[in-house]
Structure formats: C-alpha cells, structure tokens
Amino acid sequence: MKSRTIELPAELESLTAAAQFTDDVIREILGDSPPAKLGYNISLAVSEALTNAIRHCGCGKVVGLEFSWDQQQVVITVTDHGEALHIEEIPEPDFQCGAEGGYGLYIMQQLMDDIRVENFPGGKRLMMIKHLNQGNG
Amino acid sequence: MSITYHQDGIFTVVSMEGRFDAIGAREFKKIISQLLEMQQKRIVLNMAQVSFIDSSGMGALVGILRQMTHEGGDMRIAALLPEVHTIFELTRLHRIFDIYDTTAAAIAAG
Numbered sequence: 001m002k003s004r005t006i007e008l009p010a011e012l013e014s015l016t017a018a019a020q021f022t023d024d025v026i027r028e029i030l031g032d033s034p035p036a037k038l039g040y041n042i043s044l045a046v047s048e049a050l051t052n053a054i055r056h057c058g059c060g061k062v063v064g065l066e067f068s069w070d071q072q073q074v075v076i077t078v079t080d081h082g083e084a085l086h087i088e089e090i091p092e093p094d095f096q097c098g099a100e101g102g103y104g105l106y107i108m109q110q111l112m113d114d115i116r117v118e119n120f121p122g123g124k125r126l127m128m129i130k131h132l133n134q135g136n137g
Numbered sequence: 138m139s140i141t142y143h144q145d146g147i148f149t150v151v152s153m154e155g156r157f158d159a160i161g162a163r164e165f166k167k168i169i170s171q172l173l174e175m176q177q178k179r180i181v182l183n184m185a186q187v188s189f190i191d192s193s194g195m196g197a198l199v200g201i202l203r204q205m206t207h208e209g210g211d212m213r214i215a216a217l218l219p220e221v222h223t224i225f226e227l228t229r230l231h232r233i234f235d236i237y238d239t240t241a242a243a244i245a246a247g
Contacts, residue, residue: 015159047189093228106228
C-alpha cells in the first residue's frame with residue numbers, strides 16, 4: 001500500500017491546506033483526470049471528518065490526515081487528540097425540521113463504504129474506506 | 138471563499154466563489170449579518186462559482202435562512218453546480234430553500 005500523511009494544527013484554518021493536500025493525493029491515486037464524483041466525495045468526506053476533529057480537539061493540538069491506498073481501496077485516517085467518539089450512539093440528522101447541524105457523520109457514511117473509529121487514551125482514529133473498483137464514485 | 142454583493146432592483150445579489158466549508162461559513166455569516174444590519178433583507182445567493190460545500194456550509198445557509206425568515210426577509214439560492222446540488226439533496230435541505238436555476242430567474246420570480 002502507498003501512503004501519504006500530513007499533520008496540521010487543530011484549527012479551522014487548516015482546512016485549506018488539508019483540501020489542497022487531499023486534491024494532490026486524489027490525483028496521485030486516480031490520475032490527473034479523476035472521476036469527478038469520486039474525487040468530490042472523497043474531498044467532502046475528508047472535510048467533514050477534519051472539521052469534526054478540529055472542533056472537538058481543543059487549541060494547541062494537532063490533527064493527522066493519512067491516505068493509504070492500493071488498486072482496490074483507499075483508507076483515509078483522521079487522527080485527533082479530542083474526546084472519544086462512539087458512532088453507534090450518534091442519531092441520524094433530524095430531516096423533518098431541517099436541522100442546522102448534525103449532518104457530518106451521516107454524509108461520511110453515505111459517501112464512504114465503511115467508517116470505523118478506534119478510541120485510544122487521549123484521542124481517536126476515524127477511518128473511512130472507499131472501494132476504488134466501482135468506477136462511479 | 139470570496140464574497141461580493143451588488144444591488145439588482147429590490148434584491149441584493151450575493152456572489153460567492155470557492156469552497157463553502159467551515160472557513161467559508163464564517164465569512165458568509167459575517168457578510169450576511171452586515172447586510173441585515175443595513176436592512177438588506179431580500180437576498181439572492183449566486184452560487185455559480187461555489188465549487189464545494191460541506192455540512193458547515195449547509196448549516197450556515199440554514200441558520201441564515203432562519204434568521205432572515207424571523208426578521209421578515211427573503212433569501213433565494215441560485216445557480217447551484219450539480220455536485221453542490223447533490224449535497225442539498227443528500228441532506229434533504231433542498232426542501233426548505235427556494236432554489237432557482239439562475240440568478241435572473243430568482244429575481245424574476247418576484
């Protein structure tokens with residue numbers, strides 16, 4: 001498996017650098033003309049995961065973003081030093097009232113093939129797996 | 138994200154460009170709050186150049202829509218790119234916004 005990793009300050013301004021890093025890695029994985037939908041979906045899932053990590057992490061810390069991939073799949077790992085996350089306890093967004101928030105995990109789950117969380121003392125790793133052999137994003 | 142605005146009849150057309158993420162959402166709320174302070178309460182968002190939106194951007198739109206509705210305003214969304222429109226549908230928030238194909242159509246709707 002190939003991999004690329006970046007560590008960034010846990011602040012919202014890091015989203016810009018993360019987006020550029022993500023675009024570069026997507027081109028490395030999928031070529032210079034990646035399927036638009038697949039590239040967009042990966043970029044969106046990364047933005048959701050990183051935004052959540054940064055918001056729940058606290059000042060003065062760092063978040064990690066790692067892409068690992070082979071021909072079959074890409075595994076995106078976002079590591080932070082915030083509180084534990086138990087995704088099975090997070091409810092779906094309230095679609096009936098047009099809620100202002102609560103869509104992040106839902107969007108990740110809709111766009112990725114699998115989401116896993118490993119909590120460890122002092123932080124967590126959120127892993128998003130996307131199969132690459134489907135060809136349709 | 139860069140944001141500019143101009144007047145077109147009774148509407149203020151707010152043109153946005155770039156990534157509408159948590160950083161863009163912060164800027165968007167600031168600009169719209171300034172417009173509301175200036176009593177500009179009829180707004181068309183021209184999103185033709187918004188290449189990306191995430192749940193932070195969507196949340197900002199919902200929050201401003203609620204604020205404008207509360208203050209008797211009118212907010213319309215125009216010219217969504219297909220990838221961006223997909224997120225409106227995924228979150229089912231397309232049902233709460235007035236969405237038009239073009240800025241001109243949003244203004245012409247009266």
